[in-house]
Amino acid sequence: MSLASTDTMKAGPSMLARLVARQELALLLCLILVIAFFSFTAENFFSVRNITNVLGQASLALTAGIGCAIVFISGEVDISIGSLLATIALPLIIIMNDTNSLVLGISGALLFGLIIGVVNGYLTAYAGINSLIVTLGTMFIMRGGVYLYTGQRAIPDDAALDSFIALSDGRLFNVVPYSAVIAIVLLAVFAYVMQHRPFGRQIYAVGGNPEVARLAGYDVRRVKFTCFIISALLATVAGIILAARVGSAQHTAGLNFEFQVVAATVLGGVSLAGGIGSLTGMALGVLILQFLSNGLRGLGLPTEWQLVITGMIIIAAVAFDEAKRRRAIGG
Amino acid sequence: MNWSKSMLFASAAVLALSAAAAHAENMPKRIGYVTNYATHEWYQNVIKGMQSRAKELGIELEVQDANLDVAKEVSAAEDFMAKGVDVLIITPVNEEGVVPLLRQAKSNNVPVVLEGNPVKGMTTMVAICDYDTGYTAGVEAGKYAKEKLEGKAKVMNVGLPLLSATVLRSQGFMDGLKTIIPDAVMVHDLDGGGNPDRALEVSSAALAKNADINIIYGINDSSSLGGLQAWKAAGKSQDGLLTVGTGGEGLAFINAMQNEPSYRIEAAMFPEKEGYTAIDAAVKLFNGEEVPEHIVSPTAPMNGDDWKKFYDYDGTTRKIKWDAVNALQPPEKCMKTSADLKK
């Protein structure tokens, strides 16, 4: 290891980074094990085609997971992202159908996402309502609202713009799906922000100890408020990708999506208590679960077994992590 | 644009060539089926029908479950294509969500058979006629009401607005009913979620509001049974009540027809047959044969003990009597489809 890299290692989030790095190493090992296992057992698993497919499939949870992890790190939760996926698809598809413009459609979706983020953030940070309750409420409201508006019908993407279709079918260099590229770029940007921008560190501080953060001159409420907006906007991006993948605005889009993302995020070592975890960990958590379900499908295992195994792995992984943490403190 | 067009031409050419080279008895090695909701009895029996037909023809059938999630459906189909199946059969979670899938399948040269719901740009679909199914059951219900219910028909529809298929069933039922009893009314149009506990819950409230309901129609067996259970829970006698179910999905309706005095009519849809037909359609597509856009799978209203004509039931499992079901003549064309619904 070069001197420079040890330097940044130590000077940066330092011990935390090192600790998390170890956690990430364990997750990476886990991921490799999963991939290795299915490469031997499941047909066609270890192929460029399949692996890039999985990356495309994972792009949704990866993108939304960034926001989920950031909100977790700030010490709050957001379980409205699943319903949000369905909500923002409406302006997206409707505007595109009306105007034949991808830019306008995406702008409309982002505006909707922004409004939802502002509502969640305001109610949590400024009105002081527990974020689980707020987002549980907005989850119901949005889902019900989508059903009301659509009359429980999906709205087809009649515009079928090439640029929008490319989001689903297109691949960079004909290999990596664009959706995965978007997720990876966003991941890199936000990982950088969380580790190397003052704002990112403020989020960690606010989640780690809000009172201390306030004394250090941070506007705790504004930081949390902003986190909800980030989360909603990222979920909006995930919603756009999903709408492209299913070529329509689906009223049922994202049902139970929040559970998947929360599970992957916690699996990735992001603590519900706030202040602990990294986006890299979250990404590894998402990939582990995604490759797992892909592999289990590849083995031809029925849904019920997939559910049972995923459930067991989530409990086991978190229990293992907890045991490790306690041993670290105890030793 | 040009590029994709030329790809289309190329793939069409390849298809045409392979079709020309193939003999009619060519069998696909492997068929992948992405179902909507594998844990539901309806799809369980669709899968059973597919499996028995695939076994007959020596085809390997793999099944994946979207578990009511379109995103998962797309993923599962992608997995199948990566695996290299010869034909895909898909039950769309809903009509609009699989458009990109059909696009992808086309660019991968994998023929697709849809089961249940039509999709823009599809080649072929195997499905029952939902409206007709409801309609014929409605006619039977009208006859029953005229004879046993003093010609009155106040209907509680335990519906599911989520899907156009189920909306069509309810419409068909009312229209069929009105051919016999013109002043039949739908007193309540409920969203029972297609599952029994929700159906039970919403029906309780509706029954409490309107005591004059005398016909319960359910868009599937869970819905009709949920409605009936709400009736029973309210402490009412089943005299003067008619319950009509749809689907004949599993064992529940047989049980109900044996034990519940009001459960007299079942609009059977023979899921096994639908699966059977889907495999046949897949083989035809694989061989490049002409197939109609809508291959109709037969349905039939069953009164009282009619179900014994089509099923063997030993108390724990049912077995379809293929001869009887295969003898049913499906209509060429549906009276109404989801396309009419959108108008």
Added chain:
Amino acid sequence: MSVDFLHPGETVAVDKSVPALEMRGIGKRFPGVVALDNVDLTLEPGKIHALMGENGAGKSTLIKIMAGVYGKDAGTISLRGREADIKSPRDSLKEGIKVVFQEIALIAEFSVAENIFLEGYPTGKGGSIDWKKIRADAAALFKRIGFNVDPAARTGSLPVSQQQMVEIARALAHEARVVVMDEPTSSLTPNEVSLLFTVIRRLAALGIAVLYVSHKLDEVFEIADTVTVLRDGRHVSTRPIGQHTNDTLIQDMIGRRIENLFPRKRGAPGSKVALSVEGLSTAKKLKDVSFEAHAGEVLGFFGLMGAGRTELAKAIVGYDPITSGAISVDGCRLLPHETHTGVRLGIGLLTEDRKSEGLMGELPVYQNASLASLGAFARMGFVDKVSERKAVQDYVDRFRIRTPSLFQQVKNLSGGNQQKVLISRWLMRGLKVIVVDEPTRGIDVGAKSEIFALIDRLAGEGLAVVMMTSEMPELLGLADRIAVMCEGRLTAIMPRDEATQENILNAAIG
């Protein structure tokens, strides 16, 4: 104008004629209470000003107004002759006021270096955080003030005393004109205290105004130039330290004289062994600790920060797991090693961390007091609330616990009264051995003597009291025998009359 501890070479121009901070007529009400009433305070640049008063006197309210945590209801705050509007901690920091609170205000998961720069990250090109500079500057700062800790260490992994030092160092990393320290020595070792005093004197020499808040008279006499005393939210006196004696200060603080802080009313301890600990070791800290405590005795444990007193306290009551050794209460072994066995045998812990290990803040006083003895008030599993409340009322009267009613949420009581509630909890249960860990932490002088009297009474009633403390006067004033710990080992046990400050400290250093 600004003073930057990082670059001490620069000369600092401070106008000594203008007060660094001037508070005039400060008033603050909380619902139904006047916390501060017309309080004045003037801090001169380059001077060390002590602020004293009992808990509830209004010291922390005053500091919090200065820090922008609370808004004020009346009065003005001027900095260097200019009136300032401080509405949030951010405003206060901008004005160059650095407050080191008593409770650790650091992010446990961050590195020490990052915590130093929490209030403003140095950024490099494009606004990225300059981690290299953070580490280098932190290291340089620590070196300059003679504080030996790894800037890359995770803050939460450091002992409390070092965290306290990190916090003090943080106040120096940015431009500060006023530095406020609230009880900074409460968890420091003697070495660290002298290090701290050196730092404070240097701050003053640089022209910074220092406000030093403390209960400890000796410290104040050692370091302060001027002392302001508050009582009941009012200003009592501001005098140069030279005009004060111990007695005058105490008199100002509590409005009366305390004859004797440590009234001893109990007789000589018995010879019956109430608690015996043999070869106790834990994974974390303790190594082969053995001792006995007798009924009616106060056995004092002294040790520097990190010596393992709290660990020992938690291990002998069954709270923390042990790796080897045996604990017996009245000859019965503590098996299994759990608190419920411990309490059944008659040993309990009065924790040093009231908030997170003792109090149920949201719940009323009576429920807090009866927690350990609910079983005694139960009939067929139902709580006999009448007799429960009667019993609690009895303790409230006896211990003069100041609470408006038994239904008051315990978080609203003062520290001393909270401590009395927790002592009541154990007395209602009836113990043979009580382990008290830092019994007077966060408790003011007046209440302290009451707690000491209570401890004396406990021993007088035949309990064995094992007292963990870092306060030498407490140790010498209360204990019958004194045990000293160093790095998890027991290094000495001596009778009170053989103990001197010197041989105790020698044993504590090991």
Added chain:
Amino acid sequence: MDMSELTQSSAPRRFIGGQLLGSSQLVLGVILAVLCMAISIAAPQFYSEANIIAILRQCALVLIVASGMTMLIITAEVDLSVGASLAFVGCIGMAVLNSTHSLTLGLLAALAFAGAVGLFNGLVVTRLKVNSLIATIGTMMMLQGGVYLFTREAVQNHHRLASFTVLGAGYLGAIPLPVVVAALIFALAAATLRFTTLGRYLYAVGANERAVRLSGVRSQRLKLFAFVVTGLCVGVAGMILSSLMNAGQPTAGRGFELTVIAAVILGGTSLLGGRGSLLGTLLGVLVLKVIDNGIIILGWNQDLQMVVPGIVIILATYLDIVRNRANVG
């Protein structure tokens, strides 16, 4: 000064009378009354005997599970697996009934299974220290998968036991049996929380687990107890549901956990533990179910059944916060 600081506080509210009408319950009571009045003005059938009984029966299932869940949330834990468990319990109960033809054995099997699920959750949370939200999401997935491994189809009623039908559809006098059962469980749970040492310990463990442990009380057992009780409540509810539906439905219970938790939270029980009451939960259940029922009675779009509770939950919590602030300031 100490004294004056303290006298202003909320002390009187802790008296029994005050407790009854304390805090969020008052807000909820008003909301409930307004709802009932508004709906009955628009649709007089709302007050028909049949409808009131229908509402009560719907409330019964939720209230049974919410009684346990209130205890659990008071200890600062939560259980998301109750919906999935509800479906599984019904299937197992029905299967055992079919093979043994004994209502007692069927009930016992259902309770044993549901209790075991609660025990498993409790052990994972207390021993393995897994956050209960995550642990029970895991259990939820395992149960959802597991029920289909157990049965692929609804378990039909082959035993035809009349007593089984009575469980869901029977009456005691004019009151449906499920309502009687719910009332009993509610009363038992409320009395436990209010009057017993156990109840006091449950609050205490939610308020400060370490303090409870240091006081010689086995805090982990208390949490375990709350998990098992919640499980057992699911067992009772599951059997009633399967009786009502006359089948063990593996698809039942979707979203049930959210309804239950929403009702408990709406009732003013704090997710942070140590605070809450069963009376609040009862009001929470009633409000949610009256909304559900009212929307059908009024013939409104049923999609509002999601929107309105969402708004009510946020609004009620917000009003509670505002009221608290007003009390303090």
